[in-house]
Amino acid sequence: MKKIVLLSAFSLLACNRNSTVHPPVGGVLSKNDLEVSKQRSKGLNTLEREQIQDWINHQKTPFYAMPLNYWTDNKEMQQRSRMQNDTPVSYEYELYDFDQTKIYDQPQGKMNVSLGHFDELKSVEDALHYLKSGEEATLLVPSSLAYGTFGDEKKIDNDIPLIIKVKVL
Template structure:
């Protein structure tokens, strides 16, 4: 009898229509693009609520910015760095249970703003942080590794906590 109850949900869920995701780089129809856009908007709103609920339980103040991530520094008074400025930085990635995802921090030495590719939130925060300054970013999945993850330890649709340090 227990086998039937275990098997029944498998049958039900396997029969439901699952969305088809085309391979990366393929062409999508307007309808598919709208479905993707609606899914992203819905996911972002859900994560935004989850992150604001998480912030409400913290002892620290976080500031949301125009790009859509939160940072524990008020950067409104800081000057924005321009493309071409050289800097070095590192960051550690955590999930919202504060579990460190990678043992070693991601580092970049002597890179030029606007000439490297990193997470959108990291790139944006680097433009306002001064050398030696540290910040904690709360990043929705859309601004992190999105619907694909990083093909390693970060799964799809995972919001992240990023501890960023400008070293030079």
């Protein structure tokens, strides 16, 4: 019995030790780490915007800048008012890299969802706020509005800008 009490006491003392705690992945960063990350993101965004603009300059189809930091081939989108959240929409889209290679064989998409209430690529959801039923648009999207730093952990690598062909059904 004494051994059990003694072992229990040692176990409790061992649990009470102060141990070094590390922030979890994605946890709190120092101010310096945040500044380095911010500068990296700014630099990457600037570089991708220049690369996309250069790509646009070599295309026959004109593209137009949207306020959210992507381009579209649908000139009318710029001039329309944005549809309100809660508007129902069904859509699909296909993903391409800037070599125009299709990334997935099947289109992505959803049926009968409300704008503003679903988890989607920011650029796709933004474009859906401007497109009418039956309309299509090609979006040129920097990585920050696509799959960002982590990619999709399947076929899309990190920090990859995309061409997205979206259609409202």
